[in-house]
Amino acid sequence: MIYFDYNATSPLKPAVIEAMLPFYRDFYGNPSSLHRFGRIARDAVERAREQVAEVTGATPSQIVFTSGGTESNNLAIRGLADRFAAGAILAGPIDHPSVLEPIKALATKGWSITWLRVNDQGIVCCDSLESAIDSEFRFASCMIANNETGVIQDIPSIAARLREKNIPFHCDGVQALGKIALDFQALGIAFLSVSAHKIGGPKGAGALVIDKSVGLEALFRGGAQEHGLRVGTENVAAIVGFGAAAEIAARDLEKNTEHLNILRKQLEQGLKKLGSLILFSEQARRVPNTVMFGIHGIDGEMMVMELDRKGIAVSSGAACSSQSAEASHVLLAMGIPEEVARTAVRVSLGPENTASQVDRFLSEVNRIRSAAQLKATVY
């Protein structure tokens, strides 16, 4: 079996499992309890907070643990919006549904949304930012790295323009964490969403990194945990796992980047030799693990299913929308024609992948392509 779908989720790292197990088995205290059981759990949560702060370039007091990227994005967007009756929002059209849907819901409640323009490579056009920014925006949101194409936005320059106008800026950093260096302070943004399961941590853990000078309303009420911004008893074992994965991600970033750059080059060169290839966002700066491609005339979902029959896991777009037959909203926003967008296949590699797996993938794609083209000429 070959797993090439790391942007959907990644395998739990053995060291992460080891770090988590004692908190299921032995250290079951509630971090809010004053006794020894509670203190052990509290110390573990605070240690994880330091580890996540380190990998995101934040301070521990800026970390709010959540149940993952979706909750972090909702907390930032709905938490900011709840401070106002209504107003205007500036947002990226190629963001993840966990950003787009809460924003679209606000549009039904009287908020006005201005969507940033992206070019054919999936890069946010800064001229659209200049003209949009004159309006009165309550806040802005734009992802750092795209989950489908891997394109990295120029967040520091967008953030600098927004800061001049005092517009709080939220960034979804879920696909950037562990793939590029993140420095919350240097980015100059107000909120950053991250998730554990994309970096070898457990599902159901994430964080919102916050600038505490910007007010935010909590989504839930009922306790005082996480500065009152994410109340409810902490998922201690998952938070510990997130911390362990964050530490490994920071330690291995350089090594992984080098390894993934080599694999990606092998993959892209191999794909190009097959011909009839579309390499989406080829000219853009991208995270090193992601390649989105299509082969003219071959449906992306068909390719995914054929590869699955051969034991190779890839995706035809965002995992969250794999139930729907719609073409990728990311590619459509880039101006890619729908019939071309439907050919898209996303390969997202991870540190555990090897060159021989890439070779095997290339030969299977070639076989599927030849079979499809043969069928097309016979009928």
Ligand code: PLP
């Ligand atoms: N944001 C992006 C860019 C993602 O790719 C994902 C997951 O696919 C999420 C947010 C949601 O994160 P989670 O699965 O932790 O809720």
